[in-house]
Amino acid sequence: MNVLISEVGPRDGLQNCDRIMASSDKMMWIHAARAAGIREIEVGSFVSRTLFPQLADTADLVAESVQIDGLAVAVLVPNVRGAEMALRAGAHKITLPLSVSETHSIRNIGRTHDQVIAEAEAIAGLISSLPAEARPHFEGSLSTAFGCTIEGAIPDAKILSLADRLMQAGCAEVGLSDTTGLGNPASVRRLIRAVRGVIGDDNLTGVHLHNTYGLGLANALAAFDEGITTFDSSLGGLGGCPTSPGASGNIVTEDLVFMFESMGVDTGVDLDLLIRCRDHIEAGLPGEALFGFTPLAGLPRDWPEPANPDVSAQ
Amino acid sequence: MNVLISEVGPRDGLQNCDRIMASSDKMMWIHAARAAGIREIEVGSFVSRTLFPQLADTADLVAESVQIDGLAVAVLVPNVRGAEMALRAGAHKITLPLSVSETHSIRNIGRTHDQVIAEAEAIAGLISSLPAEARPHFEGSLSTAFGCTIEGAIPDAKILSLADRLMQAGCAEVGLSDTTGLGNPASVRRLIRAVRGVIGDDNLTGVHLHNTYGLGLANALAAFDEGITTFDSSLGGLGGCPTSPGASGNIVTEDLVFMFESMGVDTGVDLDLLIRCRDHIEAGLPGEALFGFTPLAGLPRDWPEPANPDVSAQ
Numbered sequence: 001m002n003v004l005i006s007e008v009g010p011r012d013g014l015q016n017c018d019r020i021m022a023s024s025d026k027m028m029w030i031h032a033a034r035a036a037g038i039r040e041i042e043v044g045s046f047v048s049r050t051l052f053p054q055l056a057d058t059a060d061l062v063a064e065s066v067q068i069d070g071l072a073v074a075v076l077v078p079n080v081r082g083a084e085m086a087l088r089a090g091a092h093k094i095t096l097p098l099s100v101s102e103t104h105s106i107r108n109i110g111r112t113h114d115q116v117i118a119e120a121e122a123i124a125g126l127i128s129s130l131p132a133e134a135r136p137h138f139e140g141s142l143s144t145a146f147g148c149t150i151e152g153a154i155p156d157a158k159i160l161s162l163a164d165r166l167m168q169a170g171c172a173e174v175g176l177s178d179t180t181g182l183g184n185p186a187s188v189r190r191l192i193r194a195v196r197g198v199i200g201d202d203n204l205t206g207v208h209l210h211n212t213y214g215l216g217l218a219n220a221l222a223a224f225d226e227g228i229t230t231f232d233s234s235l236g237g238l239g240g241c242p243t244s245p246g247a248s249g250n251i252v253t254e255d256l257v258f259m260f261e262s263m264g265v266d267t268g269v270d271l272d273l274l275i276r277c278r279d280h281i282e283a284g285l286p287g288e289a290l291f292g293f294t295p296l297a298g299l300p301r302d303w304p305e306p307a308n309p310d311v312s313a314q
Numbered sequence: 315m316n317v318l319i320s321e322v323g324p325r326d327g328l329q330n331c332d333r334i335m336a337s338s339d340k341m342m343w344i345h346a347a348r349a350a351g352i353r354e355i356e357v358g359s360f361v362s363r364t365l366f367p368q369l370a371d372t373a374d375l376v377a378e379s380v381q382i383d384g385l386a387v388a389v390l391v392p393n394v395r396g397a398e399m400a401l402r403a404g405a406h407k408i409t410l411p412l413s414v415s416e417t418h419s420i421r422n423i424g425r426t427h428d429q430v431i432a433e434a435e436a437i438a439g440l441i442s443s444l445p446a447e448a449r450p451h452f453e454g455s456l457s458t459a460f461g462c463t464i465e466g467a468i469p470d471a472k473i474l475s476l477a478d479r480l481m482q483a484g485c486a487e488v489g490l491s492d493t494t495g496l497g498n499p500a501s502v503r504r505l506i507r508a509v510r511g512v513i514g515d516d517n518l519t520g521v522h523l524h525n526t527y528g529l530g531l532a533n534a535l536a537a538f539d540e541g542i543t544t545f546d547s548s549l550g551g552l553g554g555c556p557t558s559p560g561a562s563g564n565i566v567t568e569d570l571v572f573m574f575e576s577m578g579v580d581t582g583v584d585l586d587l588l589i590r591c592r593d594h595i596e597a598g599l600p601g602e603a604l605f606g607f608t609p610l611a612g613l614p615r616d617w618p619e620p621a622n623p624d625v626s627a628q
Contacts (some may be wrong), residue, residue, distance in 0.1 A: 152616040182614055184576035185535050214569035214607030215576070217532040221499050248607055255528035262498035262529070293528030293562055300496055302466040 002266035004040060004230045005257060006206070007033050009281075010061070011042040011076055012250055013238030014054045017288060023057040025284030030065055032280055033235065036273035038253075040072040040093070041065065042232070046082030062089035072137075078109040080122040086136070087126065093137040094127075096120055097177065098166060100159045101148030104179075108143075117165050124170020140166030141175040141208060145191060146183030159191065160198045167199050174204055175230075178219065181212025181248075185222035192226040206230030209251045211237060211291070216251035217259055224265070231256060236278050237291030252292040254278075272299060316580035318354060318544045319571060320520070321347050323595075324375070325356040325390055326564055327552030328368045331602060337371040339598030344379055346594055347549065350587035352567075354386040354407070355379065356546070360396030376403035386451075392423040394436040400450070401440065407451040408441075410434055411491065412480060414473045415462030418493075422457075431479050438484020454480030455489040455522060459505060460497030473505065474512045481513050488518055489544075492533065495526025495562075499536035506540040520544030523565045525551060525605070530565035531573055538579070545570060550592050551605030566606040568592075586613060 010026055030041055043065050044058030058075060065073045066089075074093035077083045086094050098116045099105035105116060120140055127135050142162060147153050163174045176191060183191075188207070196204050207223045209216050209232070220231055234250035257269045275295045281288060324340055344355055357379050358372030372389060379387045380403075388407035391397045400408050412430045413419035419430060434454055441449050456476060461467050477488045490505060497505075502521070510518050521537045523530050523546070534545055548564030571583045589609045595602060 147614065149615060181611070182576075184573060186577040212607065212611045213572050213576075214566065215531060215573050217529060218535045218573060221532045221535055248610075252528065258527050259498060259529050259532060262496075262527075263500035293526060296562075297495070297526045300461065300466075301463060302461075 002229075002268065003224065003260055005038060005253060005267050005269060006040040006042065006074065006230055006232045007038050007235060007253055008042040008074075008208070008232045008250060009234035009236070009238045009253070011045050011055065012208075012232075013234040013236075015045065015052055016239030016249055017054060017285060019285055019288070020054050021281075021284040023060060025280060026057070026061060027064055029235070029277060029280040029284070030061070030071075031068065032277045033274070034068050034071050036277060037267070037269040038274070039070060039268060040074055040230075042074040042076060042095070045076035045078075046085045047076075047078055059085055059089045062086065062091050066090045066092065077123070079111070079119045080126060083123040083126055087130070091136050093139065094123065095139045095141050095175070096123060096171070097141045097143045098162060099143045099148070099179070100154045100162055101144040101151040103150045104144050104148050107150070113162065117169050120166055120169035120171060128170070137173070138171050139173045139175050139206070140169070140171035141177045142166075142195075143177040143179045143208075145176045146178040146187055147180050149180050156191065156194055160194055163195045163204075164198050167203060172203075173206070174199055175206040175208060176204065177208040178210050179208075181210035181215070183209065183219050184215055185218050188219045188222040189226055192223060192228065201227065204228075206232065208232035211248040211251045214248070216248075217255060220251060220256060220259070224260075235274070236281055236295075238281060238288070240289060240291075248291050252294075254292045254294045258294040271303070275299075316543075316582065317538065317574055318520075319352060319567060319581050319583060320354040320356065320388065320544055320546045321352050321549060321567055322356040322388075322522070322546045322564060323548035323550070323552045323567070325359050325369065326546075327548040327550075329359065329366055330553030330563055331368060331599060333599055333602070334368050335595075335598040337374060339594060340371070340375060341378055343549070343591060343594040343598070344375070344385075345382065346591045347588070348382050348385050350591060351581070351583040352588070353384060353582060354388055354544075356388040356390060356409070359390035359392075360399045361390075361392055373399055373403045376400065376405050380404045380406065391437070393425070393433045394440060397437040397440055401444070405450050407453065408437065409453045409455050409489070410437060410485070411455045411457045412476060413457045413462070413493070414468045414476055415458040415465040417464045418458050418462050421464070427476065431483050434480055434483035434485060442484070451487070452485050453487045453489050453520070454483070454485035455491045456480075456509075457491040457493045457522075459490045460492040460501055461494050463494050470505065470508055474508055477509045477513050477518075481517060486517075487520070488513055489520040489522060490518065491522035492524050493522075495524035495529070497523065497533050498529055499532050502533045502536040503540055506537060506542065515541065518542075520546065522546040525562040525565045528562070530562075531569060534565060534570060534573070538574075549588070550595055550609075552595060552602070554603060554605075562605050566608075568606045568608045572608040585617070589613075
């Protein structure tokens with residue numbers, strides 16, 4: 001029994017920091033995370049450099065990161081133009097967000113649902129034109145799936161329809177994203193079951209959870225109980241919540257790994273090495289608020305020595 | 315479907331604060347918590363005034379709190395002498411901790427397992443000598459049940475035996491206490507099932523969880539899934555973890571209520587009024603570190619108006 005921890009701090013974390021981390025600091029973090037056993041990292045996003053100067057070096061980061069043995073390099077793209085850049089850089093995984101709140105979709109990436117689906121089709125077409133061995137994994141991510149701060153709760157029927165349309169458009173998989181942190185264990189379970197009922201169990205294997213209300217790990221547990229195997233999280237919960245000063249952002253990788261390893265669920269991650277990765281954030285963004293309980297409490301006295309952090313598996 | 319939130323901040327929270335909160339501030343907090351719908355509060359502990367001057371006013375707090383309509387007033391006692399004081403003050407619920415780590419038991423209350431069981435028998439005898447209507451609820455609490463920082467993991471067999479002995483000694487119920495925060499959802503589930511297998515489902519209905527590693531709400535969810543209905547927690551996670559500076563203590567009442575209410579599980583608590591109770595801690599212990607995500611994030615836009623916070627039920 002094991003899970004894949006997908007570190008999204010270099011993308012979702014840094015996107016919500018005001019300051020810009022130097023590319024060299026990012027790469028030290030990415031290397032250190034891989035050395036700790038992390039097997040997938042979302043290194044950036046091909047979005048507007050003007051809006052998100054924090055992520056302007058994404059192409060370089062991808063090109064450098066794909067050289068790291070055993071690391072799946074993921075990026076977020078808002079449209080087919082971003083996907084072209086991702087393909088050129090050699091990303092292994094491309095995630096297209098589709099906000100189930102259409103209001104949020106329009107404000108976030110300037111596109112209606114129909115327009116995002118059209119982008120998904122174009123991206124899928126682009127990918128299928130590549131030789132099989134060069135094709136990245138293409139995921140459609142249903143953001144604000146557990147509630148939108150503008151529209152409130154989105155009806156399940158709309159979410160299921162959008163999940164189905166993303167698969168029809170050519171996504172290899174659909175993810176559920178709790179952008180606002182409004183999900184709870186009951187809604188996480190319900191929505192996973194409902195979406196899987198439409199697109200099949202194998203086509204929903206990952207969740208992207210936030211910790212805005214402190215429910216992140218409880219929601220991760222609920223998702224795990226439903227058979228979810230890929231969990232996005234951010235080292236130190238980096239980035240906070242841009243609309244709520246002091247509130248947390250992504251679930252914290254350190255605590256997530258602590259939870260799973262304590263339960264006997266293999267993450268492949270050496271928690272001690274992982275905690276030391278915080279040094280790279282502290283060096284690259286001095287004074288940035290970091291979250292996480294495990295790093296403060298310190299590893300338990302009888303925490304098992306790492307057998308062999310998984311630094312070889314893809 | 316509903317749960318009982320047992321606020322333990324005035325005892326477990328304040329016990330771990332260096333400074334002493336004035337009795338009048340404590341009473342304002344207790345009144346405000348009741349007004350927010352909290353139905354049970356552990357107001358203090360009959361321990362050494364020299365060791366815990368923070369709790370020296372427990373007898374007065376009990377005597378005043380039992381006047382509050384609909385409030386179950388709980389106290390912790392380390393021995394029969396404490397129980398005598400609790401009975402004299404009129405407490406509704408008495409909890410005797412028995413640390414399943416004997417080393418911890420000796421260091422914490424200076425008693426071996428046999429000696430604590432003997433205290434339990436004496437307390438039960440004392441209670442049974444009272445007229446039926448004057449008898450408080452008597453709980454034995456298995457502390458360090460999910461791991462001890464001195465002894466490490468305690469074998470299930472020892473825990474089950476101690477649970478059985480507490481019931482035989484005359485406890486009305488046994489609780490599981492994650493004193494160290496080392497529990498995880500898997501161990502929480504396993505131990506609840508195992509203990510219930512020995513003493514019966516009805517005799518284990520409550521858990522006392524800490525958030526040292528950030529797993530508190532995930533553990534609460536796991537316990538809830540097993541049918542646990544009483545959850546200890548502390549407003550603002552007050553008190554932190556005395557052995558780990560910066561690390562969290564009890565699970566945070568505000569986030570716990572947010573989780574359950576979001577899931578549609580009735581707590582009887584008005585979350586908005588509950589969050590305002592933090593003012594009393596901030597007034598009584600200025601600058602004390604408070605935890606909790608929900609208070610920082612603020613209630614969601616579409617959070618339902620409180621119907622009628624439960625201020626009448628016992």
